[in-house]
Amino acid sequence: DIQMTQSPSSLSASVGDRVTITCRASQSINSYLNWYQQKPGKAPKLLIYGASVLQSGVPSRFSGSGSGTDFTLTISSLQPEDFATYYCQQSYSSWITFGQGTRLEIK
Amino acid sequence: QVQLVQSGAEVKKPGASVKISCKASGSFFTTYYIHWVRQAPGQGLEWMGLIYPRGDKTLYAQKFQGRVTVTSDTSTSTVYMELSSLRSEDTAVYYCAGAPRSTPDVWFDPWGQGTLVTVSS
Numbered sequence: 001d002i003q004m005t006q007s008p009s010s011l012s013a014s015v016g017d018r019v020t021i022t023c024r025a026s027q028s029i030n031s032y033l034n035w036y037q038q039k040p041g042k043a044p045k046l047l048i049y050g051a052s053v054l055q056s057g058v059p060s061r062f063s064g065s066g067s068g069t070d071f072t073l074t075i076s077s078l079q080p081e082d083f084a085t086y087y088c089q090q091s092y093s094s095w096i097t098f099g100q101g102t103r104l105e106i107k
Numbered sequence: 108q109v110q111l112v113q114s115g116a117e118v119k120k121p122g123a124s125v126k127i128s129c130k131a132s133g134s135f136f137t138t139y140y141i142h143w144v145r146q147a148p149g150q151g152l153e154w155m156g157l158i159y160p161r162g163d164k165t166l167y168a169q170k171f172q173g174r175v176t177v178t179s180d181t182s183t184s185t186v187y188m189e190l191s192s193l194r195s196e197d198t199a200v201y202y203c204a205g206a207p208r209s210t211p212d213v214w215f216d217p218w219g220q221g222t223l224v225t226v227s228s
Contacts, residue, residue, distance in 0.1 A: 032213075034215075043204075043218035043221055044152065044202075045218075046215060049212060049214040050212055055216065087151065087152055089152075091212050091213035094166055095154070095166075095169070096142070096154035098151055101152075
């Protein structure tokens with residue numbers, strides 16, 4: 001299976017901060033990389049697909065970049081509703097795998 | 108708007124099986140694969156497998172091979188996931204999620220609301 005490693009595992013930040021979360025694949029996955037946001041007790045929500053395409057309805061402060069093995073999710077100016085856990089997911093392989101998650105907390 | 112609605116919470120004893128349903132609205136079955144993802148308490152997301160409901164194509168994660176079966180009933184637009192030989196480590200929230208067929212990339216949207224399965228003696 002393709003291993004997905006996110007860093008950091010947790011992150012404290014303030015409203016208005018710019019935040020970057022990294023996801024690294026154990027082999028090249030081209031741009032088959034998607035990002036999700038999950039809040040406690042809720043199903044994950046798709047933010048970005050194809051490494052950089054913003055899902056409809058997702059605020060433009062979210063952006064994604066990368067290809068091959070290294071990817072980033074950036075939130076340009078944190079809002080109170082952005083404090084959540086974020087997951088990356090690869091679909092290069094038919095056997096889907098997720099990163100372990102990055103918990104974004106209020107400083 | 109496509110929606111996925113899952114069945115309610117279950118409590119099972121070790122060794123038993125559980126069968127969870129995921130009902131789709133709209134013309135979902137012709138255009139989406141349905142995947143199953145689980146999340147143990149306080150843990151991350153774990154992909155279990157998928158089905159293309161109209162063609163009955165299935166694919167399972169190696170970890171669950173032999174214990175998981177995903178089926179579909181096109182007459183009721185419902186997909187089922189059955190997990191057998193339950194153990195305490197299977198305690199988790201189980202989600203169904205749709206992935207569009209129209210692209211080789213696989214992203215999950217929409218998601219069901221989740222079904223909590225508790226395995227306890």
